[in-house]
Amino acid sequence: MISHAEENYLKAIFKISEKEVKAASTNAIASEMQTTAASVTDMLKRLAEKNLIVYEKYRGVELSKEGNQVATALIRKHRLWEVFLVEKLGFAWDEVHDMAEQLEHVQGNDLVGRLDTFLGHPKFDPHGDPIPDAEGRWAFRPQSLLSTLKPGDRGVVTGVEDHTPTFLQYLDQLGLTLGAGLELLERFPYDQSVRIRTEDGRELTLSEKVGQNLYLKV
Template sequence: MKNVFTFVHMFTLAEENYMKAIFHLEHESADEVSTNAIAESMATKPSSVTDMIQKLAEKKLVVYKRYKGAKLTEKGKKIAANVIRKHRLWEVFLVEKLNFHWDEVHEIAEQLEHIQSEELITRLDKFLGSPDFDPHGDPIPDKHGVLKRTEKKLLSEIEKNQKGVCVGVKESSPDFLQYLDKKKISIGTKITVLGKEFFDGSMIIQVGNEQFFISHKIAENLYVQTL
């Protein structure tokens, strides 16, 4: 089939997905990522990965040495970050505007992230109020592909009298999400830890004008960014 997206810089769906996968793996273990690791993360075979990273290397999107794994170039990194930016912006859209739940949006965003239009993303970002985090609390890279280095912590790691902004959840079972809804906790909600019980890890927290008790189980499944 002919390439449907006729723009200046064009990468195929497969190329974008490979770069994205390598990007994520690099952020997990710093060094160049192994063929096997990429294959596993993409549910494909190592031989297919070798093929592709060789092609990406020719296009100067990754640095590749036989038997030594791959590493994104600056250009590759930028492209990957942009795909991730689109993915996360679309997730915000799906949750905030279409009322999907946090755990329903990944598959759809996986498709939407490949839509090609700079202007679309510029406008979508504006429409959503230029969010900094996606519904899972992961940071959204800016339009230059720069990913704000974020101090995402579990609420349970926060000390007494510290504040944090809710940026996501670790677990996302319906029960948990409903609990959060009930307590009016969502992305962007400011939380202050008023008290912390060392015996069971439970906490007293303040959300808006309300103060209430939460168990350790709740606190260890909620990501916050400290302020």
Template sequence: MTITTAEENYLKAIFKIAEKEGKAVLTNSIAGAMNTAAASVTDMLKRLSDKQLIKYEKYRGVALTEEGSRVATVLIRKHRLWEVFLVDKLGFAWDEVHDLAEQLEHVQGESLVDRLDTFLGHPRFDPHGDPIPDAEGRWVYRQQVRLSVLQPGQRGVVTGVDDHAAPFLQYLDQIGLGLGVELLLTARTAYDQSVQVLIGGRAEVTLSDKVAQNLFVKVS
């Protein structure tokens, strides 16, 4: 049974929503993530259900089956490995790779993913710090927290971003923030929760709470 590109994208969206929300995934959440009309989602849910990739109860939302979950995991693995390729090998910036990886993840073929994985040296994280599941679909999670939860005086290393959009990533580049950068939270303003951060022991910047919420750090 063949799985189309559109079907794969729905499975990936459902996987990510389920991961974030923890409960049954509703039609409207999917429609929001996929930028499609709710009616189109219902349409697709029927097809995915027929193919046993999801468990679907009308008006009740959906959950991925084992097989659906496997497909989504492989897709995310492919997406993230291609992102590593684009950044590490082709020299793209981390804000330029999403759309390309979105296409590359759908390329199908025998040993492609695993060869790519080997070629890249089995990276465990992609250029945004997201974990890359291994060939058996196992995930490695890190102990990381949002910068917004650090207390003044605490140090950390940037390990990831929650917002993957180009404007946010470009802003981070501009102020010298990226994966692996060490920082020290020096103060927090009570009024708006904005934080003062010393970057790499040099520049001191003010980050809004929104920015702090979208940055993952490993406390050190």
């Protein structure tokens, strides 16, 4: 039996391992989980005991094969529930994270499978993040950060790096939601801000920070 707390740690380790090449450190996990290093060490012992992670004192951790499966299944559930909340219940993309965080822990015989079918087997969640299939396979979609585009490049918004409500609401305000098209007009070397034209003809200036958190298919 894997507790909710244990599941959340596995997901945190998965997230860190996605970005870092090396094993996930105690501090990185503590920061991701908003807790203390001491609590993390305690939990790592439990997870290692259950063979969900490979843990060597002072050396950080990696997910075991089984731990990886648990984390992947959780992310699958989380993202499917997000699709449900947005597509079926009409929530905005900045409102669904906390609810999905709870819904992902609900257990039931084939609940995920039926939810997936009900939603039409979506491949991406409302933020553009890929949803692994029942076998844990990830869909791939080539995309680039806005900050890597050159003047003249056109693209369609496909995802975000920053998932905070503030950023998502700002994008809503700018009309830069998933599927929105744009053309990069000019990049200002002084602060790396960019000028873009939206598909409905508006011209906008976006900061470097926005550029580093918005993904596009070019």
